[in-house]
Each structure stands twice: as structure tokens, then as C-alpha cells.
Amino acid sequence: MLNRRGALATFVTGFLASLAAKRVEAAPTPPLADPTESIVLWPAGPPGAEKVTVEEVILERGDPNGVRDRAMAHTRKPVLMVFRPKTPNGAAVMLIPGGGYVRAVLDKEGYEMARWLNQRGYACFVLFYRMPGDGWAAGADTPLQDAQRGIRLVRSRAAEMGFSPDRVAIMGFSAGGHLAASLTTRFADKTYASVDAADDLSAKPNLSGLIYPVISMDPAIAHAGSRKELLTADASSERAAAISPERLVSTGLSPVFQLHAADDKSVPVENSLVMFAALKAKGVPTELHIFEEGGHGFGLRGTPGKPVAAWPSLFETFAKRHGV
Numbered sequence: 001m002l003n004r005r006g007a008l009a010t011f012v013t014g015f016l017a018s019l020a021a022k023r024v025e026a027a028p029t030p031p032l033a034d035p036t037e038s039i040v041l042w043p044a045g046p047p048g049a050e051k052v053t054v055e056e057v058i059l060e061r062g063d064p065n066g067v068r069d070r071a072m073a074h075t076r077k078p079v080l081m082v083f084r085p086k087t088p089n090g091a092a093v094m095l096i097p098g099g100g101y102v103r104a105v106l107d108k109e110g111y112e113m114a115r116w117l118n119q120r121g122y123a124c125f126v127l128f129y130r131m132p133g134d135g136w137a138a139g140a141d142t143p144l145q146d147a148q149r150g151i152r153l154v155r156s157r158a159a160e161m162g163f164s165p166d167r168v169a170i171m172g173f174s175a176g177g178h179l180a181a182s183l184t185t186r187f188a189d190k191t192y193a194s195v196d197a198a199d200d201l202s203a204k205p206n207l208s209g210l211i212y213p214v215i216s217m218d219p220a221i222a223h224a225g226s227r228k229e230l231l232t233a234d235a236s237s238e239r240a241a242a243i244s245p246e247r248l249v250s251t252g253l254s255p256v257f258q259l260h261a262a263d264d265k266s267v268p269v270e271n272s273l274v275m276f277a278a279l280k281a282k283g284v285p286t287e288l289h290i291f292e293e294g295g296h297g298f299g300l301r302g303t304p305g306k307p308v309a310a311w312p313s314l315f316e317t318f319a320k321r322h323g324v
Contacts, residue, residue: 035081035114038081039082041153052135055076056074057074071105073131078150082123084161085124088162090167091122094170097173098173098174113312138192156197206323208255231243246278261292276288
């Protein structure tokens with residue numbers, strides 16, 4: 001009897017210890033530290049602010065899995081958040097998060113992707129840009145002002161950070177994909193008055209990644225929220241065409257990588273299809289990956305266990321093949 005009691009006690013003790021160990025293992029991982037280095041886009045303040053009254057705010061959106069999910073709304077002071085790689089590979093990526101042109105996602109489409117690219121040697125810059133509906137004088141071109149200024153400032157840091165100014169890519173997600181596509185096709189448009197020597201540098205990306213992007217302003221396939229923010233209710237078809245990147249593709253653009261999920265219920269996959277067709281028609285080097293499932297806004301965290309999890313490596317392979 002005593003032996004049985006001893007064995008039972010040993011079993012219970014071991015069982016409780018294993019439960020405690022599992023509880024320790026299941027404890028949430030503390031969030032990674034935010035970047036501390038930033039580059040202010042407009043040292044004297046962004047242009048066209050006379051009628052802007054909104055207040056910048058960071059939204060804590062929460063996540064069902066407990067990971068951090070924040071967004072910046074009503075950006076007043078556009079910045080590039082800087083991620084320096086431990087072992088530079090000589091290239092850089094400017095990341096443009098999505099958010100329907102009413103906010104910019106910090107973690108999911110910004111900091112997490114920057115860390116992934118950092119591990120592979122890329123210097124990364126996460127762009128937090130102004131929104132077109134917040135009263136800025138440039139209206140729909142306000143985010144493009146920030147994107148053009150942003151990539152020029154990235155190039156101005158090339159020597160200091162150990163990458164080539166001719167190996168600078170951009171990657172945009174959702175509405176940020178529209179902004180990336182706009183920068184890809186409208187890099188030469190003069191959207192603001194020169195500020196300093198950085199504005200003498202080219203705004204043309206050496207390669208573009210468009211990740212489940214908003215593209216067209218055609219009501220049949222457009223993302224309604226982004227279209228609403230970019231266009232007034234009475235906007236002409238000519239104005240809509242002027243901010244639809246698939247209508248602005250020309251020969252000589254840099255290579256473009258595209259990714260979409262066929263079951264995306266927020267931004268129809270037709271956005272990527274029309275952009276791919278336009279690029280192909282003009283002879284622009286391009287690659288399009290459409291996955292059966294993935295939905296919208298998956299970034300890195302929404303991919304485990306699905307074929308779409310391969311997308312970051314597909315982008316990296318495409319970039320390296322084209323010298324970035």
C-alpha cells in the first residue's frame with residue numbers, strides 16, 4: 001500500500017510539474033521593441049497643411065491571437081521608421097502599409113515585414129504617410145507626395161547605411177499597394193516643391209512589390225473605401241483614370257512583383273489581374289502569384305499552414321533575380 005501511495009504521489013507531482021511547464025511554454029511572447037530611429041519627411045512641416053485639423057492617433061486594434069496590432073490614423077508628421085540589418089546585403093526596401101487610406105498599419109504590414117527582410121540583409125524603411133481625406137491641399141496626391149519624398153530620402157541614406165541607391169525596392173500592401181503602384185507609374189510627376197538636395201534624387205523604385213493591392217478606380221472592381229477616400233462623389237471618369245495605376249503603365253518601368261489571394265473579399269483579385277495585363281502589354285518585367293486561399297491582409301501572420309506562406313520567399317527570389 002505504501003508503495004502504491006508513493007508511486008501515486010510521484011505521478012501526481014510529475015503531472016503537475018508538466019502542467020506548470022506547459023503553462024510557462026504557453027505564456028505569450030513579449031512584444032519586440034519598436035524601432036527608435038526615424039527620418040522626418042518634411043523638416044519644416046508637410047506641404048498644404050492650412051486646412052488640416054485632424055489629430056494624429058495610434059489605434060490599438062487587438063488581435064485574436066494576442067499579438068500586437070496597431071495602426072496610425074490621421075498622420076500629421078509623416079516619417080520613415082528605420083530598420084538597420086546586422087549584415088547588409090547592399091539593398092533597401094521601403095515598406096508602405098495598408099489601411100484603406102484612412103490609417104496605416106504599424107505591425108502587421110510594417111514592422112513585422114521589415115524584421116523579416118532585415119534578417120536577409122535588407123535595410124528597411126517603413127513609411128507612415130498622410131491620408132487623402134484629412135484636408136491636405138494636394139487631396140488624392142497627398143500620399144504620393146510622401147512616397148516620392150520618402151524614396152528620395154531613402155536613397156540619400158545609401159552611403160551611410162551601406163546599400164546601393166540603385167538597389168532600392170518598394171513593397172506596398174492593400175491601399176499601400178495602390179500607393180506603391182502609383183509611385184511605380186507616376187514617379188516622375190512633380191507633386192511638390194523641392195525641399196533640399198534629396199529632392200534631386202530619383203523617385204523611381206528599382207523594383208516594386210504589390211501585395212494584395214488596391215489598383216483600379218473602376219467601380220466594378222475597386223475597393224470602395226479607398227475609392228471613396230481618393231475621389232469626390234462627383235469625380236469625373238477622367239479623374240478616376242488619372243489615379244488608376246493600370247491606366248498609367250508605360251514602357252521602361254522597373255520590375256513588378258504581385259501577390260493576391262483568389263478568395264480576397266475586400267480587394268477583388270481582378271485588381272492584380274488588370275495590373276498584370278497592363279504591365280505585360282508594355283513589356284515591363286512582371287510576375288503574378290494568385291493563391292486559392294488567404295483572404296485579405298494576411299501579411300506574415302495569416303499564412304501558417306497555407307500555400308500562401310511561400311510568398312515572402314517568392315518576393316525575395318524575384319528581387320534577387322532582378323538585382324535587388
